[in-house]
Amino acid sequence: MIIELASVGVLPKALKESFTPDDVELDGEGELVSVATLDADVFSKDEKVYIRGRIGTIIRLECTRCLENVTTPADLDFEAIFVDASKEDSESEVEVKDAALDESLVLDGRIDLREVVREQLLLSLPEQVYCSDDCxxxxxxxxxxxxxxxxxxxxxxxxxxxxxxxxxx
Ligand SMILES: [Zn+2]
Ligand SMILES: [Zn+2]
Structure with missing residues (x-):
């Protein structure tokens, strides 16, 4: 599902979406073994678009020690902030760079929710995961x-x- 930045209002709008494992490729870092659900609100504030909510799915990873599959539930709260690149004049561009690393610049005025889910899941993956404590x-x-x-x-x-x-x- 695509969100047009221009269509986002100040009042929060509820987003409820689900994505198949094929929709959400984790770059070989892991693999979804169930649908991913997104339950969030989207709204705009101070020229920025916020998506705030929760993502749930089940991910298969490799044990850091023995490389066997480890299946782990992912259930995370997140906030993603988007800035419309076309609205940035040179003055505020500097601000954006300083502002925050957790803000994404949107070049074409559209947010792909699949990408949002993918990025948030990638960010949430643990550095190390073990099939058992005494692997x-x-x-x-x-x-x-x-x-x-x-x-x-x-x-x-x-x-x-x-x-x-x-x-x-
Ligand atoms: Zn041996
Ligand atoms: Zn192991």
Whole structure:
């Protein structure tokens, strides 16, 4: 669904939308396994457009340690602020740059709600996620998932290629 900036009024208008996993691509950071619902208000204030509300879905991520799938609910409150680029004169442009990183400049007068949902979900993804608190991860030597199998490797003798990987974690 597209919102025309020009059509947004001062009085909040309710938005209720749902998006399929295909609508919301998370750039390989994760994958939606259910529809995403958006329940928000849109309104304008001081020449800016605000979308404020809640997004809910279920996301599949990879465990940081063992790379197995982890399914986690996402339920987040958000506020997104949009500034119409065509209305910016040179004076206030400086202000916008100073103003806030959480404001998006809209070039064509339209906000794509799909993009809003995608961006908010990407921002909400955790840096690290674990399939369980005591995930044993992958063996640094042979790469076996040690939650599933005890590979009996001697960790004192680590293949340098895996050791490099281990240092990255
Ligand atoms: Zn794990
Ligand atoms: Zn091993």
């Amino acid at each position: 044993k991860g992958l063996c640094p030597k042979c790469g076996t998932n040690r939650n599933l199998l005890d590979c009996k490797c001697d960790e004192g003798d680590i293949d340098p290629r895996w050791a490099a990987l281990k240092n990255l974690r």
